[in-house]
Amino acid sequence: MKKERIKNQIVDDSLNDIRFWVARMKEHALFIKLGLPADRVGLREEAQDFIDEFEELEERLNNVTEINTELLQNLIDAVSDLIGFKQDILNMLVECELRSSLMPSLVDHLISEAIYFQEILINTPEPNTFREILQEEVFWLQIMEEHVEFIIHLLDPSEKTLLTQAEQFREIFSRLLEIARDLESMAESLPDCFNTVIRFTNEVIEATTELRDFKAAAHELVEDCQVLSTVPTPILTAHVRLETDKFLEELDELKDNIPECDAEPPTGEFDFETLARNNTDNFRGRLEERFFGATNLVELTNILDEFGIQIPSRTDFNRNIVIGAIEYDIDSLNLENMTIQVVVNRKQRGYHLIKMLKNQLPNPGNYTLEFVTTRGTTLDRDQINIES
Ligand SMILES: [Fe+2]
Incomplete structure (x- = not known):
């Protein structure tokens, strides 16, 4: 039962990814259809067939909790056919065999997204080296930059304010x-740590959040017919x-995967991030069961099951440990030799779950988690093992 739940969570994550991209593929086929001239009936029909095919796949995906081999094969086939179709369109455009309002760069952009999706289907592992993390960022930054370029080309020249904003984003x-x-x-050159990547990723998150807001505002203007453009x-x-x-979602996950070099000897206070917090539910159970550390998903699921608490969103246990307290809030984490002191604050109800990056710890080995009140009273101890 518990194992099933863990499996489901992992399956859910990739299923959601696949649902996301199938919907985007359907839209790509629509954009191509809308950009084709009325007299290219055959090509328009072909585009429509892709819209129908991806719509059908979308419906199938909405009715499953797991992707079986047949569905996976259908997805892989549909995406590679769509890539082929997009490549044909692009060739016809550059050879001037097809004259349409589709920009060749846009079609090229649609091809790279489809190839990216194809790789997800063929199951590329989560990026975890610096090279892979940066490859992922390069892919998405290119997509973002191209989006801005397309927006610039779709806006009417009179839309000077929006064009200036878009130009700034392009830069x-x-x-x-x-x-x-x-x-x-x-x-x-495969460095073990590369802190500049952390700083850079934060910069990317900031800029992308602003770009998202700009795109959201532009979308509203298009919907309300308040902007002059050739947006179809x-x-x-x-x-x-x-x-x-x-x-932004991917960046959030990537951020957790970036190992950090320690600029200072790793003693003193640790950074942590709240995974879940609740201040309303009542829990039973003995005091010593209320404080825990988990180094893998099975362990965490077992503990949370005791209390009927839902597993929070995906945590990368290769890089993090999770610490929790029931009816307490976690205030701070301090290291003294091989003891992680978890300072907690009593509350009437609820719980607090946090995650902490393992690379803040100086060495692998057995650590004691010591749960203490702000006044220094020890409430409980737990052991965790950090593997090298
Ligand atoms: Fe797209």
Whole structure:
């Protein structure tokens, strides 16, 4: 039962990814159809067939909790057919065999997204080296920069205010892309830690959040018919915004995977992030069961099951440990030799779950978690093992 739940959580994450991209693929086919001239009936029909095919896949995906081999194969086939179709369109455009309002760069952009999705289907592992992390950032930054370029080309020349804003984003994102490529090249030498990547990723998150807001505002203007443009459908502006949200989601996960070099000897206070906090539910159980540390998902699930607490969103246990307290809030974490002191604060109800990056610890080995009140009274101890 518990194992099933863990499996489901992992399956859910990739299922959601696949649902996301299938919806985007359907939209790509729609954008191509809308950009084709009326007399290219055959090509328009082909585009429509892709819309129908991805719609059907979308429905199938909505009715499953797991992807079986047949569905996976259907997905892989549909995506590679769509890539082929997009490549044909691009060839026809550059050979001037097809004249349409589709920009060749846009079609090229749609191809790279489909290839990215194809790789997800064929199951590329989560990025975890600096090189892979930066490759991921390069891919998405390029997508973001191109989105801005398309927005610029779709806006009417009279939309000077929006165009100026878009130009600023173009500058920011082409600079970020350039930096990402430089860092990616440096990461080829496989460093163990590379703190600049952390700083850079934070910069990317900040800029991307602003870009997302800009795209959301532009989408609203298109929907309300308040902007002059050649945007063929508001689905396009919604589409680029959704992809930006997806990038932000990926960045959030990537951030957790970046190992940090210790600038100072690792003693003193640790950083941590709240995974879940609740101040309303009542819990039973003995005092000594209320404080815990977990170094893997099975352990965490077992503990949380005792209290009927839902497992919070995905945590990378390769890099983090999770510490929890029932009816207490966690205030701070301090290291003394091999003891992590967890300072907690009593509350009437609820719980507090946090995650802490393992690389803040100086060495692998057995650590004692000592749960103490702000007055220094020890409430409980737990052991955790940090593997090298
Ligand atoms: Fe897209």
